Amino acid sequence: MIRLEELARRTKATLCLACGKCTGNCPLAELEHGHSPRRLVARALTDLETDGRILVRKCLTCGACEERCPEGVAFVDFVREVRALLPPEERASCPHHQVLMQATRLMASGGSARKRLEWLSEDLRVAEKGDVLLFVGCLPLFDAVYADLGIRSTDIARSAVRILNRLGIEPVVRAEEVCCGHDLLWAGDPESYRALAEKNAALFAETGAKTIVTACAECARTLALSYPETLKNFKYEVVHLATFLAGRLKELGIEQGTADAETTVTFQDPCRLSRHLGVVVDPRAVLEAIPGLRLEEMSLSAGNARCCGTSGFQHCDAESRRLQTIRIAEARATGAELLVTACPKCRIHFTCAQEEDARRARVDGREPMKRMRTEDLAVLVAEALEKAAAPAAAQGGE
DSSP: OOHHHHHHHHHTTTGGGGGGGGGGGGGHHHHSOOOOHHHHHHHHHHHHHTTHHHHHHHHOOOOHHHHOOOOOHHHHHHHHHHHSSGGGGOOOOOOOHHHHHHHHHHHTTOOOTTTTTTOOOOOOOSSSSOOOEOOOTTTHHHHHGGGGGGTHHHHHHHHHHHHHTTOOOBBOOOTOOOOHHHHHHHHTOOHHHHHHHHHHHHHHHHOOSEEEEEEEHHHHHIIIIIIHHHSSSOOEEEEEEHHHTTTHHHTTTTGGOOOOOOOEEEEEOHIIIIIITOOOOHHHHHHSSSSHHHHHHHOOGGGGGGSHHHSSSSSOOOHHHHHHHHHHHHHHTTTTTTESSSHHHHHHHHHHHHHHHHHHHHHHSSSSOOOOOEEEEHHHHHHHHHHHHHHHHHHHHH
């Protein structure tokens, strides 16, 4: 218990016991009477073997509590490290029959990279070495696991390469890349996470990359914040694609395109991007530069945005579905036709929630919730660039 008490002091978690102001910000507290970050800390410190374990696993680690905290408590760090103190069989689990978690552990132990680059089409230009590395992460794995949802996560990877190619960049894309380790780290398995981090760091060094770009909010958070804490001399510039593009919009020429009609969109701020990394302006700047798009904000946005209901694929329960349903309703309330994300998992969660609601509606004999189309920011940018290139190509053919 000494280690747990030291962790509480280091993260200032003990200050939670005399406060509770963050409860109003906690998305789970809104749904479940009696739940609060303060109660989680108290139970973790006094009853970790039973009630504390349940609460620690339940936490979304979205960081909403830290937005309200007047004492600077590192609450999500406290939860993450407490999970690592639990016995392996008591740590956070993963839905979908553990496929995703087991796949990432296989990567950590030396699993094969076969078929990892099959998503690359002939028109995409990539390199083995170079200054800019595109970290694809688990997008190919998501395609295999979530094929029934009708969305292809590798569309995001293809779009990212096309965008970088338009900027004159042939990004490094390597088959030897493995999962960033985000899910394992936050599930309480730091050993497997470190194995993945070390594999990726060795690969990055071999490529000569200086900048690492990723279209995944969780990958961006892990590479930018967790890797430097875990690995010595990890000194790369790590940016989400939205940030990389926000400073290159004129060079990208995205505003030269045209739109057949105006489309109203709203944006879901991923917890790892907005609260953990503080990136809220960049994705909006990119969206506002796309011709024909009009951005309407949800009532809760930026640092106050509502979590999509899960993190690291560790939650797939009634509370997760309720949070997703509430968030989709908030998106529809803006009058938007399209819900834009900057995290592949947010897109998967919102799509999955609507598919499940449709299935339940058929069984219950009721009308399903009104559908809200979702799309990733990278895909929208790539589509806008294609439209911008069309007039120039037509003039060149005359």
